[in-house]
Amino acid sequence: MTTEDLLDKVAAFLAEHDPKTTDRLEFLRARFDAGLAWVHFPPGCGGLGLPIAQHAVVEAALAEAGAPDNDPRRIGIGLGMAAPTILKHGTDEQRARFLRPLWTGEEVWCQLFSEPGAGSDLAGLATRARRDGDDWVVTGQKVWTSSAHTARWAILVARTDPDVPKHAGMTYFICDMTAPGVDVRPLRQITGEAEFNEVFLTDVRIPDAHRLGDVGDGWRVAQTTLMNERVAIGGRAVPREGGMVGVVAGTWREHPELRTPELHDRLLRLWVESEALRLAGQRLREGLAAGHPGPEGSAMKLAFARLAQKLSALEVEFLAEDGLRYRDWTMRRPDVVDFTGGDAGYRYLRAKGNSIEGGTSEILRGIIAERILGLPAEARVDKDVPWKDLPR
Amino acid sequence: MTTEDLLDKVAAFLAEHDPKTTDRLEFLRARFDAGLAWVHFPPGCGGLGLPIAQHAVVEAALAEAGAPDNDPRRIGIGLGMAAPTILKHGTDEQRARFLRPLWTGEEVWCQLFSEPGAGSDLAGLATRARRDGDDWVVTGQKVWTSSAHTARWAILVARTDPDVPKHAGMTYFICDMTAPGVDVRPLRQITGEAEFNEVFLTDVRIPDAHRLGDVGDGWRVAQTTLMNERVAIGGRAVPREGGMVGVVAGTWREHPELRTPELHDRLLRLWVESEALRLAGQRLREGLAAGHPGPEGSAMKLAFARLAQKLSALEVEFLAEDGLRYRDWTMRRPDVVDFTGGDAGYRYLRAKGNSIEGGTSEILRGIIAERILGLPAEARVDKDVPWKDLPR
Amino acid sequence: MGATTLPVPEDAGGQGAGWREVAVVAEELGRGVAPVPYLGSVLATAALLHAGAPVPDAATLVVPLSAWAGGPLPEVSVDGDALTGTVRSVADVRGVFLVPAGGGLWRTEQAEVTPVTSLDLTRPVADVAFSAAPATRVGDLASVEHALVVGAAVLASEQVGIAEWCLATTVAYLKQRYQFGRPVGSFQALKHRLADLWQEIVLARAAAKAAADALDGGEDATLPAFVAQSLCAEVAVHAAEECVQLHGGIGMTWEHPAHLYLKRAKADEIALGTPGRLRAALAPLADLPA
């Protein structure tokens, strides 16, 4: 389909569903049914089987017409992680059941992967799923679950066979967050907020129909999820001084009386690196658009975390007297996270998470060294041992 | 022996051997024979069996009397590494033969440990020694040998049994550097100079009487040598701004026109760290004197290398126009090395060696992590395999 | 906490200890990130001893915790013997108020104290306002400068205590935490980072001890205090940041104590002069002009 044809299709859709007069949810459902939700998805799944680059065309045309969006930040895990996994590994029934309310935001999703004992080493997870008739019975503890308290569904990886090596004994499920035995507790962070949750699963029953992929194939299915998490980095264009650098530069401009030569050079250095990071993102997107996806995304995640941490640390020092103060330690449960929100202290503390969440910087360096630079892997002690015999 | 008794002994010695009228070599030999060479060595070996702290008393008293010294920088390897090893592992005959001319400087020593294929991993060395009657026949290549071209003797570790794991198959020898088959070639460095040598050994015969320690016990004997190399760090008192920091601070003071705020803070930071390094050395020596040797020496070697590198790098940048120039690329063979000699470029290049020579900073970090912090060792793949079967 | 009286001579009702002992206590309090008003007491006591004034049970030197010797101080005006003005972010407010104002050091008991939320949960800060508060002059600004130097030197020992706790706790955690079938502490990249941190702490400790010694040495301790404080502040922050990072997710939680150390270390970095401001202040003392 040419871009022109696609724009014609959007125009026709808009003619039938005037954003000004159509109910928001009705509009979103119709958009999904018209294949204009994510045009790179197949027909019948909210798409038209077009190249991913075409998606931006639709978004732009609809935004111009004043169409409501599906509040993508609120449902980011569903859109970014659950949907591509269901698309790739799900049955027709699963796609038909889950994708539409996921995309419209009627059903929020969360992710039950990390565990207290399995953070960087996801494949070491201990949550057990035992077969019982047509169901699986799941018991274990998950952690770092954002949106768990608002989610209707979760993507879940659990251990179905502890007697085989760890990567071979896991299975991927869709878990009903309203099922008996699901207990969600807020997990308070260093910032005072509770963005995340701990989720305790006690004999939670999951029908086998909600298994995604084969029994024992959970690791491979989870790779689809994680790959899509990584792709999201560097995804959108950022103006110069977008993000943390802009906030700190603004603080600098507001307070001539606090400036020192030392902080000046540190700020300039971080400003330069932030500008280079922005330019690297631009190159990454240009490469993607030209069909040459580069590995720069990994570099950008490392650099993003480092710069956010150094910039916010500098801001606290710069403010000195005010850097000793903090907005508010009240425990709150924010709906969306804003790394550059709050005050300088909040930004500093929150930025510490940037090198942990979504894969630690340490794990990422290992991936870069082995997959991009081709350096040899270390000998692994956990590849051929049954999971139950691993030390932990 | 009390300090007073010891000072009486020195005075008596000086009365018999007036430094003003006694030939230098004769004086040094007599000092050795009187047990005043290194008083912590046993009687008969140039010492009196006293605590090491007493040595400084003798040195001070003799220096005050204008006594000649044994030019310790020129014979540092003999004094610091060969002597303690011969003392601990040598036979009576070996001690009697080697220690006196070593100490007086009549015979210079060098060290044949490192090889092109065995740098950090000394125990991986490949130089072979085969038994032949009362002799050993040695063939191999050694590298990073300072003083090889002036040395009469070398301490040498060679592989005597390739069929056992690597640490078990080495033996420690004293090698005559004038023997047939010893070929010394200068090794030019990044600075343009050739401080070090490569030493090619081709069927060099070493009498079994020059073996130090048991056959196969070379690794353990070498530990004595290396331990003494490490002890030397932080050994002497340094005034404030001693070493590299003083040179660079001097350059800073001379050139107000080149100063920038950025370089100012960098210099201050390095000045502060250099002062802390100096203070750490002071604490280390106080601890030693009080009988509480601390592990700070390892920290000091790491910090010394880092600061020398950063300071000299800053100086080159500071000088800008002049930093683009270099004194002289002529290949020279210096007798002693002066890290702070030459020009800024020389200092910068020479300092690169500080994190490699005497144990790389990487190896040192591993030692600190395991021996001082008690972090677990990684699994070793080379402990139980015959040396000849190791990949290299 | 006996900080107030620890260094006071015995004949003046104190314990007659040296600043060296005060620093040893500070190190232990740093190791425990103890929520006690020790640093505030040190500042007040140092100022009063220097001024030759009696030391009460509890007193506060009314300066922002971010102040440093030689740096700017907030303006509190003196009209006759009445003080007016506001000082923000004062730590450990308790007892009588010692106020730098109009070129002197004044003592008053009348102020409006407004606690504010502090970044460091274990060291409260407050804004202190005076409205024509009747006061007595007890000394001059030299006593304030002296107190800020003493405070910087003592704080360096606190920072060493923080850094040591962070290193020790991280090492212990990494020994017992398993991932990929191995103790996480056996991963070389982490081992090298912790070795570097240990090396920094060795230097920091030497600098902190030298600064504390200098306080008792009778000579001007400004240089060793600024050396120690500018170095130890950064080492403590580095140690706390590594502690959080290497604990992974658990280090980011409220339930693990690492966050208390991070907040204390970061606030301490500002306290009594940020490292960069202190380095600039020591430049003339080291004959390294800008």
Add this chain to the structure above:
Amino acid sequence: MGATTLPVPEDAGGQGAGWREVAVVAEELGRGVAPVPYLGSVLATAALLHAGAPVPDAATLVVPLSAWAGGPLPEVSVDGDALTGTVRSVADVRGVFLVPAGGGLWRTEQAEVTPVTSLDLTRPVADVAFSAAPATRVGDLASVEHALVVGAAVLASEQVGIAEWCLATTVAYLKQRYQFGRPVGSFQALKHRLADLWQEIVLARAAAKAAADALDGGEDATLPAFVAQSLCAEVAVHAAEECVQLHGGIGMTWEHPAHLYLKRAKADEIALGTPGRLRAALAPLADLPA
């Protein structure tokens, strides 16, 4: 080397390429640490093109290699049309001399050139002295400033080439070097360092490309050139230092090429402004006043 004519329009006898192409060549020359007078040609050509003057086969912009746009220049005096003065540490001296003097850009063929020993063995520097050298004015100082900006942007690409060679060579060495029965490249601490270096190079490359693009874009390229040059200079030095260190002893020898890259990278860090001086110069452009 065709640097002199690469960006010269075809109708003026050149090859009509853009600065983007000039930068691509610079990157390759950096990767090979090639001992060719390319950077000097770029400076001279940029100045002459900007001044609208003809570009000869070989020319030298007579500034210290350490000069930067907006920074100080050595004083060469003009008396009538005669130049007098000395300029130190000029790179790639060849052909006619283009001399900033008395507020203008002058061309002369008469100078005393004294080669000096250079830190970078592959880019010779010399002192250039004029004694009443007869000269023709060909432009003003704006052309010199422009040339220094162009040079900084092109040099950034050279630095990317240096950094990439150092990383690739180190990776290759660590794969085949065995110690402790393992390839050294399997040791995690080294892997993480090289991953960090790779990350720096990704950012450096993006900045260098953007600077080269800006030269062809018609707008003032000073900001992107300074961003790129200040960043790429440090990344190249870091890469060369890691290359030497991680090669162990062999990297310290004259026989291994690593030392050539270290010396080039270090000299390049000074060339056309050290990173710190360039950051200070870009502060007003970024609206970040001191």
